[in-house]
Amino acid sequence: PLTVSIPIIYHPIGIMTHDGTNQGFFGTNKTVLDRYMRVEIPDGKCQAMYVWVDGTDENLRSKTRTLNFKPQTPADLPEWNFDGSSTGQAEGSNSDVYLRPIAMYRDPFRLGDNKLVLCETFKHNKKPTESNKRRTCLDVMTRAADTRPWFGMEQEYTLLDTDNHPLGWPKNGFPRPQGPYYCGVGASTVYGRDVVEAHYRACLYAGINISGENAETMPAQWEFQVGPCEGITMGDDLWMARYLLHRVAEDFSVVVTLDPKPVPGNWNGAGMHSNFSTKGMREANGIVEIEKAIEKLSKLHEEHIKAYDPKGGKDNERRLTGHNETSSIHDFSSGVANRGVSIRIPRNVAEEKQGYLEDRRPSSNADPYVVSERLVRTICLNES
Numbered sequence: 001p002l003t004v005s006i007p008i009i010y011h012p013i014g015i016m017t018h019d020g021t022n023q024g025f026f027g028t029n030k031t032v033l034d035r036y037m038r039v040e041i042p043d044g045k046c047q048a049m050y051v052w053v054d055g056t057d058e059n060l061r062s063k064t065r066t067l068n069f070k071p072q073t074p075a076d077l078p079e080w081n082f083d084g085s086s087t088g089q090a091e092g093s094n095s096d097v098y099l100r101p102i103a104m105y106r107d108p109f110r111l112g113d114n115k116l117v118l119c120e121t122f123k124h125n126k127k128p129t130e131s132n133k134r135r136t137c138l139d140v141m142t143r144a145a146d147t148r149p150w151f152g153m154e155q156e157y158t159l160l161d162t163d164n165h166p167l168g169w170p171k172n173g174f175p176r177p178q179g180p181y182y183c184g185v186g187a188s189t190v191y192g193r194d195v196v197e198a199h200y201r202a203c204l205y206a207g208i209n210i211s212g213e214n215a216e217t218m219p220a221q222w223e224f225q226v227g228p229c230e231g232i233t234m235g236d237d238l239w240m241a242r243y244l245l246h247r248v249a250e251d252f253s254v255v256v257t258l259d260p261k262p263v264p265g266n267w268n269g270a271g272m273h274s275n276f277s278t279k280g281m282r283e284a285n286g287i288v289e290i291e292k293a294i295e296k297l298s299k300l301h302e303e304h305i306k307a308y309d310p311k312g313g314k315d316n317e318r319r320l321t322g323h324n325e326t327s328s329i330h331d332f333s334s335g336v337a338n339r340g341v342s343i344r345i346p347r348n349v350a351e352e353k354q355g356y357l358e359d360r361r362p363s364s365n366a367d368p369y370v371v372s373e374r375l376v377r378t379i380c381l382n383e384s
């Protein structure tokens with residue numbers, strides 16, 4: 001047999017290439033696809049795409065089944081399973097992992113009665129998998145329900161070309177220094193707006209509580225915001241919004257990375273600023289509650305850093321340098337309208353003496369279930 005020896009280069013963000021530049025990506029003809037997407041499916045049937053977080057704690061997987069009815073709530077959806085040995089969630093000898101539907105969204109790709117189904121994962125013994133961070137989050141949100149915790153998360157991300165190079169960047173060199181890109185406009189200033197526009201509409205259609213978007217400080221870096229969401233809905237909506245982002249970008253043959261520092265050096269990293277409030281903070285003179293919360297957060301800095309990326313702080317080490325609008329990973333700090341601190345009190349909140357705080361530490365690839373659970377444990381439940 002013919003054997004071809006091509007050296008395989010693993011890119012640091014995890015995409016395999018043969019020569020370090022070309023991944024052999026291809027784009028199919030979307031106009032032809034559209035013809036088939038308009039073919040009607042039989043009455044009474046629909047397609048349900050089950051989506052779950054895999055064993056990396058940051059990547060998503062999905063697969064589809066036909067339903068012979070139109071589900072109205074997640075409770076109508078059947079439990080399912082998948083091969084956990086292929087997703088880092090089980091051994092090959094005992095590989096079935098259960099998918100339990102927990103949230104249902106309209107499907108912006110297949111339209112009609114078709115659904116996207118966010119699932120929790122359970123092992124053969126019905127215990128949650130290690131990557132299922134929603135169980136304990138839900139427990140904490142239930143215990144703290146009377147404080148009415150609200151979250152608003154700012155999801156930053158970077159678009160890459162299919163060769164893993166930041167989208168629109170010159171292939172042999174760097175764009176002009178940061179300055180014009182944040183909230184920028186114009187073909188020489190922002191790269192990849194088509195993906196952002198399509199994703200925003202897809203989220204709105206799906207029923208995700210997306211609240212905005214903007215171009216970020218580093219070229220090819222963008223942000224969308226989800227919230228305010230109460231309790232467990234924050235994690236559910238953000239995970240599904242991430243799924244839609246990867247899926248929309250796939251249609252454009254663009255790659256999305258949630259790496260917190262995709263380009264080393266004097267280029268901004270990517271975070272998941274987490275805005276948080278309780279009922280007390282939102283009421284008149286709630287600033288007192290906000291200051292109490294900051295005092296509690298100051299005592300558990302290390303515990304929070306551990307929860308703020310999927311590698312226990314290792315990913316964020318590259319980002320939280322004290323430069324590029326971040327605070328040092330080693331120190332806790334807070335301030336009004338200051339973007340170089342751990343916790344920022346937005347200017348308007350300080351003026352109105354009520355509102356919310358912004359935790360700027362979570363990494364772009366943090367698990368929103370873990371971050372929201374950590375915030376509520378510290379601030380509402382006084383747990384370390």
Ligand code: ADP
Nearest residue numbers: 150151152153154225226227228275276277356
């Ligand atoms: P920034 O100025 O840090 O870029 P953004 O406008 O991007 O801020 O994001 C602010 C976020 O704060 C939004 O996602 C919004 O949903 C959220 N937010 C607003 N009010 C509250 C609140 N009371 N509690 C929690 N989150 C809130």
Ligand code: MN
Nearest residue numbers: 063082083086
């Ligand atoms: Mn099979």
Ligand code: MN
Nearest residue numbers: 154223225273
């Ligand atoms: Mn923002």
Ligand code: MN
Nearest residue numbers: 154156216223
């Ligand atoms: Mn931002």
Ligand code: MN
Nearest residue numbers: 154273358360
């Ligand atoms: Mn912010």
